[in-house]
Amino acid sequence: MNYKQHIASKIATLLTGFEAQEIAALMEYPSDPEKGDLSLPCFRLSKPLRKSPQLIADELKFALQDEEIDYSESVAGYLNIFLKKERFAKTLVSEILTTGDRYGSQEIGQGSTVVIDFSSPNIAKPFHVAHLRSTVIGNALYQIHAFLGYKCVGINHLGDWGTQFGRLIVAYQLWGNEEAVTKGAIDELLHLYVKFHEEAEQDPTLEDQARAWFTKMEQGDESALTLWRWFVEISIAEFQKIYKLLGVQFDAFTGESFYNDKMEPIIEELKSKQLLEEDEGAWLVRLDDYGMAPALMLKKDGSSLYHTRDLTAAMYRAETYDFAKAIYVTDYAQNLHFQQWFKVVELMGYEWADKLEHVAFGRVSIEGASLSTRKGNVIKLEDLLQQAIQKTLEIIEARNPDLVDKKQAAEQVGVGAVIFNDLSSNRIKDIDFSWDSALNFEGETGPYVQYTYARTCSVWSKALATYGPLNLANEHDLEWTHLASTEAIEVLKQLYLFIERVEQAMLKLEPSVIARYLIDLAQAFNRFYHACYILLEEKQIREARLALVSCVQTTLRNGLKLIGLQAPDEI
RNA sequence: GUCUCAGUAGCUCAGCUGGAUAGAGCACACGCCUUCUAAGCGUGCGGUCGGGGGUUCGAAUCCCUCCUGGGACGCCA
Numbered sequence: 001m002n003y004k005q006h007i008a009s010k011i012a013t014l015l016t017g018f019e020a021q022e023i024a025a026l027m028e029y030p031s032d033p034e035k036g037d038l039s040l041p042c043f044r045l046s047k048p049l050r051k052s053p054q055l056i057a058d059e060l061k062f063a064l065q066d067e068e069i070d071y072s073e074s075v076a077g078y079l080n081i082f083l084k085k086e087r088f089a090k091t092l093v094s095e096i097l098t099t100g101d102r103y104g105s106q107e108i109g110q111g112s113t114v115v116i117d118f119s120s121p122n123i124a125k126p127f128h129v130a131h132l133r134s135t136v137i138g139n140a141l142y143q144i145h146a147f148l149g150y151k152c153v154g155i156n157h158l159g160d161w162g163t164q165f166g167r168l169i170v171a172y173q174l175w176g177n178e179e180a181v182t183k184g185a186i187d188e189l190l191h192l193y194v195k196f197h198e199e200a201e202q203d204p205t206l207e208d209q210a211r212a213w214f215t216k217m218e219q220g221d222e223s224a225l226t227l228w229r230w231f232v233e234i235s236i237a238e239f240q241k242i243y244k245l246l247g248v249q250f251d252a253f254t255g256e257s258f259y260n261d262k263m264e265p266i267i268e269e270l271k272s273k274q275l276l277e278e279d280e281g282a283w284l285v286r287l288d289d290y291g292m293a294p295a296l297m298l299k300k301d302g303s304s305l306y307h308t309r310d311l312t313a314a315m316y317r318a319e320t321y322d323f324a325k326a327i328y329v330t331d332y333a334q335n336l337h338f339q340q341w342f343k344v345v346e347l348m349g350y351e352w353a354d355k356l357e358h359v360a361f362g363r364v365s366i367e368g369a370s371l372s373t374r375k376g377n378v379i380k381l382e383d384l385l386q387q388a389i390q391k392t393l394e395i396i397e398a399r400n401p402d403l404v405d406k407k408q409a410a411e412q413v414g415v416g417a418v419i420f421n422d423l424s425s426n427r428i429k430d431i432d433f434s435w436d437s438a439l440n441f442e443g444e445t446g447p448y449v450q451y452t453y454a455r456t457c458s459v460w461s462k463a464l465a466t467y468g469p470l471n472l473a474n475e476h477d478l479e480w481t482h483l484a485s486t487e488a489i490e491v492l493k494q495l496y497l498f499i500e501r502v503e504q505a506m507l508k509l510e511p512s513v514i515a516r517y518l519i520d521l522a523q524a525f526n527r528f529y530h531a532c533y534i535l536l537e538e539k540q541i542r543e544a545r546l547a548l549v550s551c552v553q554t555t556l557r558n559g560l561k562l563i564g565l566q567a568p569d570e571i
Numbered sequence: 572g573u574c575u576c577a578g579u580a581g582c583u584c585a586g587c588u589g590g591a592u593a594g595a596g597c598a599c600a601c602g603c604c605u606u607c608u609a610a611g612c613g614u615g616c617g618g619u620c621g622g623g624g625g626u627u628c629g630a631a632u633c634c635c636u637c638c639u640g641g642g643a644c645g646c647c648a
Contacts (some may be wrong), residue, residue, distance in 0.1 A: 025588070026588095028590080031591095031594080032591085039590095041590050046628080053628085075591080122648080162647075256648085279645080280646085281646090282645070282646050284645070293643090293644055293645070295645090299646045301646085305645095305648090306647075310648095333642055333643065334642095334643085335642075336575080337648085392610095399608075399610075413610085425583075428577075429583095430641065430642095436597095437597085442610060444583090445596090445610080448596095452610095455611085463607080504587070512585090516584090520585095520595090523595085529612085530603090530612045530613080533606070535606080535607050570608085
């Protein structure tokens with residue numbers, strides 16, 4: 001039941017010249033329960049209706065009749081609407097109990113495909129806290145779109161090609177050996193990479209050798225490619241461990257190298273469309289008319305660039321997936337880059353240019369200092385996750401020593417803390433990483449939400465143990481008046497908002513909407529929990545409250561899943 | 572220099588497409604486990620919404636301008 005729409009269309013019939021949709025758009029949910037459950041500010045209706053807002057609200061107050069509405073009030077130009085709480089409770093609780101793990105879902109995306117390019121770490125470099133953002137934001141967008149009926153394609157656009165592999169090969173041949181790399185994996189590759197840069201400062205010819213090796217790779221030299229494939233394998237194996245821990249999956253691991261043989265036709269097309277021009281030996285697309293610097297497509301040595309590759313990948317994806325939306329999750333340092341090649345697609349005449357979306361997020365620093373793989377100023381995600389899990393384990397040992405599978409719970413909560421920490425504020429915000437806030441489990445955190453979820457499970461298991469099974473499917477037996485406390489109603493109102501929030505998160509491409517919603521719902525529930533004892537002897541009250549607990553449980557679980565967190569029954 | 576993003580409580584952040592006294596969490600002080608997990612709940616403290624103009628019945632929100640900070644700006648990705 002969509003109350004905004006339902007009541008808006010009722011109001012629209014009472015006013016001349018307004019569509020239900022316009023009215024619904026004006027309506028809001030007042031923060032103060034004194035001001036009703038729904039409110040219509042009448043100020044904007046004033047001019048077209050040639051009446052004062054107060055008068056409009058007064059008239060609507062008397063004219064508006066609906067089976068869902070208890071009464072209305074006209075206050076200072078606002079029409080404040082109070083719903084019939086018992087009906088509201090019954091309708092909503094029934095809906096949630098019936099839809100279960102589909103509560104909050106919609107079919108908006110039915111028949112459409114969304115391609116999401118995210119995570120995309122660089123081969124041979126450790127997966128660190130900055131990659132985490134792209135990974136968890138991308139994964140959340142994937143889950144949210146899928147929940148709304150879209151077919152999703154998650155692509156890990158690995159950084160698996162480029163001169164850095166020439167450097168790595170040189171470093172490996174000079175200072176590395178098979179045993180050390182097999183044993184040390186990415187750590188050893190990173191060590192070689194760092195060593196290369198140190199040595200290259202003394203001996204610039206190393207860079208020439210590196211370029212030569214990369215050229216060999218591009219020409220298909222087997223000895224070069226064999227080493228390269230090995231480095232890629234080692235890296236992916238290590239990334240997979242992290243993805244498993246994070247619960248993230250991809251539909252394709254098509255990295256940069258995948259497009260090596262697909263770029264030439266694109267260059268030809270640019271030329272034939274008169275978009276490419278030569279400048280100082282390089283080839284570029286001029287974008288002066290759009291206030292942007294030109295987009296370089298070919299270096300003067302004829303090799304391709306970032307733009308060429310992304311453009312080629314987009315063409316490939318357009319043909320392969322026929323997407324309704326193609327989303328790129330990267331930090332905002334790449335804003336201009338995406339604007340540029342999006343514009344190039346448009347200039348090439350492809351209608352899907354406006355389906356490309358850059359989902360930019362803020363940069364990560366560590367205690368004020370920027371991250372640098374070369375300088376070693378990184379926090380490896382694996383270390384962070386292990387610390388979070390370890391800390392969780394200690395807390396569980398102290399508070400719930402009888403828990404059967406402590407390790408699993410610690411993993412779910414520790415990882416949840418890290419993910420939630422990254423998703424809880426608007427993605428555009430910069431993050432200054434601190435161990436304190438990443439390992440904080442109190443207040444607005446993932447563990448708080450998970451704890452609340454476990455609490456709902458705990459209440460239920462105790463209820464079953466004490467009073468035996470209860471079939472909520474027969475909700476006609478429930479006594480809705482027992483959900484009339486202010487705390488219960490606040491919970492119901494939050495539950496109701498879930499559908500809107502999921503949609504909003506999708507439209508804004510903003511997972512933090514869900515994260516914040518879960519905090520709001522958990523807070524409302526915890527207040528209810530403290531104010532209203534659930535497992536009372538009185539059957540009617542107990543069962544009505546248990547029904548509410550069940551709704552909170554379902555909604556928290558659904559919401560946690562959307563942002564990639566597990567919902568442990570007991571922690 | 573040009574373009575762009577951000578600036579809300581001591582700190583981290585919400586604030587939907589302009590709406591009713593600007594909301595949370597952390598920190599700090601105090602209170603609450605002889606009933607459902609205290610990773611919890613309550614009370615208190617704390618804001619000239621970066622500054623200044625403007626539009627509007629109404630601006631944290633829209634426009635202009637300035638200040639501060641991040642980022643990008645041709646052969647890295």
